[in-house]
Amino acid sequence: MTVCAYCGRENDAxxxxxxDCGKPMGKASGVKAAAVGAVPGTRIVAPPVVAPTRPEALTCHFCGGRASGLLPFCPHCGRRLTAPGSGPSCGRCGSPVTAGTKFCPTCGAPLVEGAPGRRSSPAAGGSPATAPPPIVLxxxxxxxxPVQRFERRTPDTTIGRQDGDIRFPEDVFLSPLHAKISxxxxxxxxRxxxxRNGTWVFLEAPHRLADGDLLLIGSQVIRFRRLGYPGPHPPDADATRRMGSLIPSADIxxxxxxxxxxxxxxxxxxxxxxxVAIGREHGDWTFPYDPSMSARHAMIRSEDADFVVVDANSRNGVALAARGDIELRHDSRVLVGDKLLRVEIAT
Incomplete structure (x- = not known):
């Protein structure tokens, strides 16, 4: 049994x-747990036995591993098992969907496996894994x-201010354990x-926005939300017509x-x-006080009922906050805290 250094839970070897808490179980966890047990007068009290309220075993939606139905996190991949939104979701509207469904029941978008930018882990039982190539951050x-290079030859790399394989203790915008590249x-x-401040991946191609997406444009954090089509106003009781602003079409x-x-x-x-054009000096939405934003930085392009964000050859690019897993490629840039990392994949 291995004791978690963060919550004290005993986990399988x-x-x-x-x-119980979803934190990575590494060598540091065992060291910290051993140190706690070595303090004189300290003893670990076993948690009380609670009657099960859910099935004893369930299958993780992401990795296909079997896990106890009484616990919130999968011990194989670390993702939440029972929280809302823990299962597969639509890449357009973010609504939860049933595994194997071909179309989203909320917005009707086709559910394509491995959609660009958002990737879910295939179920277990595939072909045998080969050793991954080394990467350099x-x-x-x-x-x-370039300021510093971190060569990684292991499948997983965690980044944080206090914990992780790569640490930046001076970065106050970085959480103690911030992100994982695997x-x-x-x-x-x-992921x-x-x-607290999210993990940001700079876009290398136009990105179709989904409800709740967060964008980093210059130093501005901008949230995209879908409103839906408004319904007609009911007639007033006294037949008086309403006044209002003339708009070209419905705001959705x-x-x-x-x-x-x-x-x-x-x-x-x-x-x-x-x-809609966004920039420091030119566009429909301007931020003249943001020196990190280009004069014309990004474009939100309307495509039927969808909206696509496009970088307008800006100096600092447009970044998307990671929700779930985002696939990285050679030369992808990732912002964690105040640190900008470029990914190099050996070929």
Missing amino acids: GAQFCM VLLDDSGA WEHDALLV DLGS ASLTQLRSDGSARDVIQLSPGRD
Whole structure:
């Protein structure tokens, strides 16, 4: 049995993630647990036995491994087992879907396995895994010049301020355990580990926005939300017509500028057939006070009922906050805390 250094839970030998809190179970966990047990007068009290309220075993939606139905995290991949949204979801609207469904029951979008940018782990039982190629994470400065190189030859790499394989203790924007980069079924994936400020992947191609997506444009954190089509106003009792602003078409989505505490500041509405340009000096939505934003930075392009974000050849690019796993490629850039890392994959 291995004791988790974060919550004290006893896990099966060989478990990679704690089945109770979801934190990685590494060598550091065993060392910390041993240190706790070595303190005079300290004893570990076994948790009380609780009558089961769910089935004893269930299958993880992500890795296909078997796990106890009484625990919130999968001991094989570390993902939540029972929380809302823990299963497969639609890449367009984010609604939960049943495994094997071909179309989203909420928005009707086709559910294609391995959609660009969002990837779910295939079920267990595939072909035998081969040794993944080594990767190098290159730390870049503000000008994009390399500062430090981290060569990794293991399948998993964790990054954090206090814990992890790569640590940046001076970065106050980095959570103690922030993100994980891992090889899964011949794909290099990055996943945020519940950090405070998120893990950001810079876009290399146009990205079709899904409800709840967070974008980093310059220094602005912008949230995309779908509003749906509004219904008709009911007639007033006295037959008086309502006055209102003349608009070209219905507003079906919005972009919201977020403050550091998560509250909303400015909002711009999105409607079909209307493209929105964002920049420091030019565009429909300008941020003249943001020096990290290009004069014309990004475009939100309307495509039927969807919206696509496109980088307008900006200096600093457009980043997407990781929700679930995002596939990385050679030269992909990842922002964790205040650290910008470039991924190099050996060929």
